Structure formats: structure tokens, C-alpha cells
Amino acid sequence: MADLPKLRSLVAAFTALPLWMTIELTVSVLYVFRRWSGLYFWSVLVTTWSISVHAIGFLLSYCVPSCNQIASSVLAEVGWVGMVSGFAVVLYSRLNLISFVMQNRHILRLALGMIITDAMLFHIPALVIFIIGTSSGAMFEKYVTCMNILERIQIVAFSVQELIISGLYIYGTFKMERDSFNSRIRKTIRLLITVQIAVILCDALLITLDFAGYYILKSFIHSFVYAFKLQMEFVILNEFKQLVTQASSGSEAIEKGFRDMTGPNIMSLQKVTQSSAVIL
Numbered sequence: 001m002a003d004l005p006k007l008r009s010l011v012a013a014f015t016a017l018p019l020w021m022t023i024e025l026t027v028s029v030l031y032v033f034r035r036w037s038g039l040y041f042w043s044v045l046v047t048t049w050s051i052s053v054h055a056i057g058f059l060l061s062y063c064v065p066s067c068n069q070i071a072s073s074v075l076a077e078v079g080w081v082g083m084v085s086g087f088a089v090v091l092y093s094r095l096n097l098i099s100f101v102m103q104n105r106h107i108l109r110l111a112l113g114m115i116i117t118d119a120m121l122f123h124i125p126a127l128v129i130f131i132i133g134t135s136s137g138a139m140f141e142k143y144v145t146c147m148n149i150l151e152r153i154q155i156v157a158f159s160v161q162e163l164i165i166s167g168l169y170i171y172g173t174f175k176m177e178r179d180s181f182n183s184r185i186r187k188t189i190r191l192l193i194t195v196q197i198a199v200i201l202c203d204a205l206l207i208t209l210d211f212a213g214y215y216i217l218k219s220f221i222h223s224f225v226y227a228f229k230l231q232m233e234f235v236i237l238n239e240f241k242q243l244v245t246q247a248s249s250g251s252e253a254i255e256k257g258f259r260d261m262t263g264p265n266i267m268s269l270q271k272v273t274q275s276s277a278v279i280l
Contacts, residue, residue, distance in 0.1 A: 014220040015059045021227040022052040028234055040093040047086030048230060054079025055223035062216060076219075077130055081123050083226050084158050088115045090233060091165040098172035111165060118161050122154045148215075155210050159203035166196040188239045195232045202229060 025048045033041050057076025060067040092111050129146050173189045202225045209218035 010217070011059070011063060011220055014224045015055050018051050018055045018223040018227040021224075021231065022048050025227070025230055025234070032234075032237065038093075040090065043086055043089040043093055044230065044233065046082050047090055047226070050079045050082025050086055051223050051227050051230070052079070054083050055220075058219050058223075062219075073130065077127060079223075081119075081127075083223070085115065085119045085123065087226055087229060088118075088158070088161055088165065090230070091162065091169075095165070095168065098169060107168065111168070114161060114164065118157055122150075122157055126150055126154065151215070152210055155207055159207055162203055163200055166199050169193075169196045191239055192236055195236055198232060199229055 026045070029041065029044055029048065030036070035041075053075055057072050057074070057079055060072035061069065061076060064072070092108075092115060095108055095111060126147070129150065170193050173192050206218055206222060206225060209215075209221065
């Protein structure tokens with residue numbers, strides 16, 4: 001009981017932070033994107049608000065006993081679906097900025113197929129078990145046992161999914177860095193690689209907490225981790241913005257890809273490569 005105040009402080013912090021970051025990210029999205037349309041825009045916005053829905057759902061489930069458990073659990077589950085698969089779509093939606101992906105269009109189809117397949121294999125069974133478990137008191141104990149097993153399978157599967165997409169970025173940007181002689185471009189590419197490694201380490205943290213038995217702590221940190229990942233997305237987006245603003249020559253493919261993500265009026269898009277190299 002002596003640690004209860006510390007636990008409550010952690011819960012408060014890891015719930016308040018995602019909520020604040022949701023507001024910040026929403027303002028950033030609406031400010032940065034001149035055209036409020038496109039897969040990247042909507043996936044970022046949906047993921048952003050799903051983070052808060054998930055955080056609020058878990059907060060109500062574990063800290064407000066008087067709250068209807070079915071209602072709070074529904075919020076947590078819906079937020080989890082939008083947060084996890086939404087972030088995967090965010091990563092997918094900017095794969096077209098990687099030159100070797102543009103040259104091998106089947107990679108985009110395979111990545112999208114992986115996201116849809118994982119959603120069907122892991123989101124739908126979890127939601128079905130959740131509905132059965134919460135609607136029948138007699139089934140609740142079996143529901144908890146099944147969810148504990150499924151939870152660990154899910155977190156590994158979705159982490160592997162993000163690892164694959166992040167791996168594509170790391171591989172593609174590493175090739176671009178090797179082919180580029182522009183110091184500004186090389187700096188941006190190294191930052192992109194660093195951010196993708198940070199995303200992988202965040203997933204590793206969640207897996208470690210889950211398998212170590214810290215399920216409740218992992219659940220509260222979960223929302224914060226995804227909010228942090230989205231913050232890193234905007235670090236990358238700002239680097240793209242500065243790069244295309246400052247560079248003097250470039251690639252039409254990347255210019256079109258960036259315009260598709262952010263809208264035609266975000267800036268005066270300029271060419272962003274020297275010679276024939278395709279860069280971010």
C-alpha cells in the first residue's frame with residue numbers, strides 16, 4: 001500500500017501526457033497540412049485521437065470502479081485498434097518517399113496486405129473474445145486467460161509488423177545516404193534512421209513489460225509510447241519540409257509524394273536532389 005501513491009502518480013502521468021500530446025499533435029496536423037485530405041493526413045489524425053480514447057478507457061477501467069466496465073473496456077479496445085493499426089497505416093502512407101519502394105511498387109501492395117491481414121487475425125479475435133467475456137460473468141475467467149495469451153501474441157505480431165516497415169525505411173534511406181554527397185541530405189537520412197530505431201526500441205519496451213507480467217503498467221504506457229512515435233513522425237515531417245525548402249534541385253517522384261501527403265500549398269516545393277540521385 002505504501003507504493004500506491006507512486007502507482008497513482010505513474011498512472012496520472014502516463015494518462016495526462018498522451019492527452020496533452022493528442023491536443024498538440026492535432027494542432028500540428030491541422031497547421032502543417034494545408035489540404036485536409038489524403039491517407040497520411042487521416043491516418044495521423046485517427047491514430048492521434050485513438051491514443052487518447054485508449055488512455056481514457058484504461059484509466060476508467062482501473063481507476064474508476066463506479067464506471068461501467070463494459071463501456072470503459074469498449075473505449076480501451078476501440079482506441080487500441082485505431083492506435084496500433086492506425087500507426088501502421090501512417091508508416092505505410094509515406095513509404096512512397098523511399099526511392100527503391102517507388103521502383104518496386106509491389107512492396108507497397110505487400111505492406112498494405114500485411115497490415116490488413118494482421119488486423120483481421122489479431123484485432124477481430126480480440127474484439128470477439130472481449131464481447132463474449134464481458135457480456136457473460138460465467139465466461140469472465142476464461143476470457144481473462146484467453147486475453148492474456150492473445151495479448152502477448154498480438155503485441156509481438158504488431159511489433160514485427162512495425163519492425164518490417166521500419167526496416168524498409170532503414171534499408172532504403174541507408175542506400176540513399178550512401179549514394180548522396182549532400183551533407184544536408186545525409187543528416188536528414190541519418191535522423192530518419194535514428195527515429196526508426198527509436199520506434200523499434202519502443203516496441204521492445206512494450207514486449208518486455210508484457211512478458212515480465214507488468215500488464216497494467218504496460219497498458220498505461222502503451223498510449224504514451226504511440227504518442228511518442230507520432231511525435232517522432234512530425235520530426236521526420238519537419239525535416240522533409242526543411243529539406244525541400246532549402247534544397248535547389250531534385251526528384252519529381254519525391255516532390256509528388258510529398259505533395260500527396262501534405263497538400264499542394266504547404267510550401268513552394270523545390271527539387272531536392274543533386275545530379276540523378278533520388279533522396280528524401
